[in-house]
Amino acid sequence: MVPASPPERSPVPRPPGTYAPGVESGSLTGHGAFVFGEGFARLDTEWMTDDGITAQVRATYDTVAEDYAAHFPGTEPEAAIDLAAIGHFVTLLETGTRDVLDAGCGTGRMSRYLTDHGCHVQGVDLSPGMVAMACRDHPDIKTEVASITALPFPDDSFDGLFYWYSIIHVADDDLRAVFDEARRVLRPNGVVLVAFQAGEGESEVGAGYRMLGHDVTLVRFHRTADQVTRLLQTAGFLEAARMVRDPLGGERHDQAVVIARLGDLCLG
Numbered sequence: 582m583v584p585a586s587p588p589e590r591s592p593v594p595r596p597p598g599t600y601a602p603g604v605e606s607g608s609l610t611g612h613g614a615f616v617f618g619e620g621f622a623r624l625d626t627e628w629m630t631d632d633g634i635t636a637q638v639r640a641t642y643d644t645v646a647e648d649y650a651a652h653f654p655g656t657e658p659e660a661a662i663d664l665a666a667i668g669h670f671v672t673l674l675e676t677g678t679r680d681v682l683d684a685g686c687g688t689g690r691m692s693r694y695l696t697d698h699g700c701h702v703q704g705v706d707l708s709p710g711m712v713a714m715a716c717r718d719h720p721d722i723k724t725e726v727a728s729i730t731a732l733p734f735p736d737d738s739f740d741g742l743f744y745w746y747s748i749i750h751v752a753d754d755d756l757r758a759v760f761d762e763a764r765r766v767l768r769p770n771g772v773v774l775v776a777f778q779a780g781e782g783e784s785e786v787g788a789g790y791r792m793l794g795h796d797v798t799l800v801r802f803h804r805t806a807d808q809v810t811r812l813l814q815t816a817g818f819l820e821a822a823r824m825v826r827d828p829l830g831g832e833r834h835d836q837a838v839v840i841a842r843l844g845d846l847c848l849g
C-alpha cells in the first residue's frame with residue numbers, strides 16, 4: 582500500500598536506512614528509513630535465533646516493498662560523497678565485463694545505478710517482495726531471491742560484490758559467512774564494497790514503517806569501519822579504501838563505506 586500522501590522528504594538527501602534526530606515523526610529520510618523522534622529503540626535479540634532474525638527481515642521487507650519502491654526510485658537519498666565512493670568501486674573493477682552482484686539489492690535502484698555506470702549487474706535479495714519490485718521496475722536486470730549468506734552462484738562468477746546497506750540486517754555470527762561467500766564467488770582480484778551505518782550495537786528500527794500502517798519489526802546491526810575491515814581481512818580481503826563521513830542533515834549515525842580487494846593469499 583502506498584500512502585495517499587507520501588511522508589515528508591528531508592530537504593537534505595540522506596543515505597539509506599538512516600534516522601534523523603529532532604525531526605518530526607513520520608518523516609522519511611532515506612530508503613526504508615523514517616524519522617520517529619529522538620527515541621532510538623534498543624532491541625534485546627538474545628532470545629531470537631539468527632533464523633528468527635532472518636525471517637523477520639524477510640517478512641518486514643516483503644510487507645513494505647511497494648512503499649519502498651515508491652519512495653526511493655533512484656539515488657535521491659545518497660549524498661555526493663556516497664556516490665563518489667561507488668564511482669571508486671567501479672573504477673577498481675579490472676575486467677572489461679565488470680560483472681557485479683548487487684548483494685541485498687532490494688527494489689533494484691542501486692542495480693540500476695551500477696548498470697548506468699557500466700556494470701553488468703545481477704541482483705539478489707532475501708525478500709521476494711523486494712525482488713518483485715526490482716523485476717517490475719528494472720526488468721532488464723536479472724534479480725532473484727537468495728541470501729547473501731549462501732549465494733546460488735558458482736565460484737569465480739563476479740568481478741565485484743556490492744553490499745549497499747544490506748549487511749546491516751545480518752547478525753555478527755552470519756557476517757563471516759557473507760564475506761566467505763564473497764570470496765568464493767569473486768574472481769581473482771575481485772572487489773567488494775560494503776556500506777553501513779557506523780557504530781556499535783543493535784536497534785529496532787521499524788517504527789517508521791509502523792507509522793505507515795505496517796505491522797513490522799526490523800533489527801539493524803551497527804559496526805565500526807574497523808570491525809568490518811577486520812572481518813573482511815579474515816575472509817582474505819585487503820582494504821583498498823574507506824569513507825566514513827559525519828551524519829548529514831538529520832542522520833543519527835556516521836555513514837561508512839569500506840572497499841576491499843581479494844588478497845594474493847587465497848584462503849579458500
Ligand SMILES: C[S@@+](CC[C@H](N)C(=O)[O-])C[C@H]1O[C@@H](n2cnc3c(N)ncnc32)[C@H](O)[C@@H]1O
Nearest residue numbers: 642685686687706707708711728729745747750
Ligand atoms: C536497507 S535495504 C537496502 C536495499 C538496497 N541495497 C538499496 O540500497 O535500496 C536492505 C536490504 O537488504 C536485504 N537483506 C537483508 N538481509 C539479507 C540477506 N541475508 N540476504 C539477502 N538480502 C538481505 C533486505 O531484504 C533489504 O532489501
